[in-house]
Amino acid sequence: MSYQFFGENENIFGYKDLIVKVYYSCSQLNIYLSLNYADRLTKDQTDGVEPDNVLKMISSKYETKVCYNLNEFSANLSKEPAFMPYGELMEEFEIETKPIDDHQQAEKRRFCLYKANNSVPGFVAYHERMQTFLLWFIEGVSYIEIDDDRWDFFVLYEKLPLTGKSSKPLSSDYQYCFVGYSTVYRYYAYPQNVRPRISQFLILPPFQRIGLGSKLLASIYSNYTDKSIVDITVEDPSDDFQRMRDIYDCKLCMQLSWYKTLAPNTEWSNEMAVEAKMKFKLNSKQVRRVFEILKLKLTNRNDPEQYRQYRLDIKQRLNAPYKKQINDIERLRQRKAISDTNYELLMKTNQIPREYRIKNLNKQYEEIESEYLQIIEKL
Ligand SMILES: CC(C)(COP(=O)(O)OP(=O)(O)OC[C@H]1O[C@@H](n2cnc3c(N)ncnc32)[C@H](O)[C@@H]1OP(=O)(O)O)[C@@H](O)C(=O)NCCC(=O)NCCS
Numbered sequence: 001m002s003y004q005f006f007g008e009n010e011n012i013f014g015y016k017d018l019i020v021k022v023y024y025s026c027s028q029l030n031i032y033l034s035l036n037y038a039d040r041l042t043k044d045q046t047d048g049v050e051p052d053n054v055l056k057m058i059s060s061k062y063e064t065k066v067c068y069n070l071n072e073f074s075a076n077l078s079k080e081p082a083f084m085p086y087g088e089l090m091e092e093f094e095i096e097t098k099p100i101d102d103h104q105q106a107e108k109r110r111f112c113l114y115k116a117n118n119s120v121p122g123f124v125a126y127h128e129r130m131q132t133f134l135l136w137f138i139e140g141v142s143y144i145e146i147d148d149d150r151w152d153f154f155v156l157y158e159k160l161p162l163t164g165k166s167s168k169p170l171s172s173d174y175q176y177c178f179v180g181y182s183t184v185y186r187y188y189a190y191p192q193n194v195r196p197r198i199s200q201f202l203i204l205p206p207f208q209r210i211g212l213g214s215k216l217l218a219s220i221y222s223n224y225t226d227k228s229i230v231d232i233t234v235e236d237p238s239d240d241f242q243r244m245r246d247i248y249d250c251k252l253c254m255q256l257s258w259y260k261t262l263a264p265n266t267e268w269s270n271e272m273a274v275e276a277k278m279k280f281k282l283n284s285k286q287v288r289r290v291f292e293i294l295k296l297k298l299t300n301r302n303d304p305e306q307y308r309q310y311r312l313d314i315k316q317r318l319n320a321p322y323k324k325q326i327n328d329i330e331r332l333r334q335r336k337a338i339s340d341t342n343y344e345l346l347m348k349t350n351q352i353p354r355e356y357r358i359k360n361l362n363k364q365y366e367e368i369e370s371e372y373l374q375i376i377e378k379l
Pocket of ligand 1: 097098137138199202203204207208209210211213214215235236237238239241243244378
């Protein structure tokens, strides 16, 4: 998401063969920035326009200490093995990665998850460095106000056995390498309840697609099971996150009693949401989505009537807000709450021609179906 540093066109002006180096030490997350280039435009060549100050464009967004001297950065690397994660250990687990080709072997890797908050000594500064990754990987992201003590932080590390000799005594036989993290805000809900909302969620690219995101999500769910928790929501999920969440939530809902009797002609009922909320703290909107995915899984798309009914149900759900809006305007007129002129005006601005509406609903349906089919493939 480099446009978040360099603007919508993702261009850097003024250099030939430019290489920007952004290094992070894997445990402490110390940062090193540097620039290499074959040539740089001068002011004379550009009518006084300076080449972009690339390092400043990055560091100004970082809001944390950055090192520009490679010797200094390298000297600190010897302290990396002594790093101990902040907060309390929640879980330790192994993942067996599948070989990508014949030359690779299946490998068991150890990971651990820590939970921290802003009262853990040193964590605020660590978080300052950690959050700089977000700008590269999450669309339209912004930093959070860490002073607010309703934030929870879940940080994942790979736990690597330390090999080789070290001159200094080590605090552990392992080195902890940063893998990714998530922030969760505990929103207040009336009267004395909590609605945790997953805000930022990142697994670094080298660690993606081995199940770690799903594992982190599962651990977050199991951290908020208390009676006071209403349900868990997600702030502005990315497509990749939504896909991962759908797969996981579908698997959860397949354990619920309503799934056992689910059939292509089952209608949505609030009881389904209630059960999913009670057992897994899933929110109603997401359960409705899961219901539609699982129903599509059972629907025979070669049976014209069954398939037609499924499409109709989804389109009715999509059309419901529009229908409600039009009904509200009609009701206002019946109650004589608006004048005839205002009624006409409201209808004119809110009513969408039927033909256009049907075309739009068909398009929306197709997008939804293709998303759902991707999830079904993984179930
Ligand atoms: C979205 C994100 C968190 C997913 O994390 P992840 O660790 O890759 O998630 P998982 O490995 O659990 O699952 C992702 C995919 O890998 C697949 N997968 C899981 N384990 C696998 C394995 N052992 N081998 C191959 N594939 C696997 C999943 O089925 C899923 O497949 P799909 O994308 O084709 O549907 C990660 O891609 C990310 O951080 N993206 C950038 C930031 C972002 O979008 N954050 C969310 C903001 S709300």
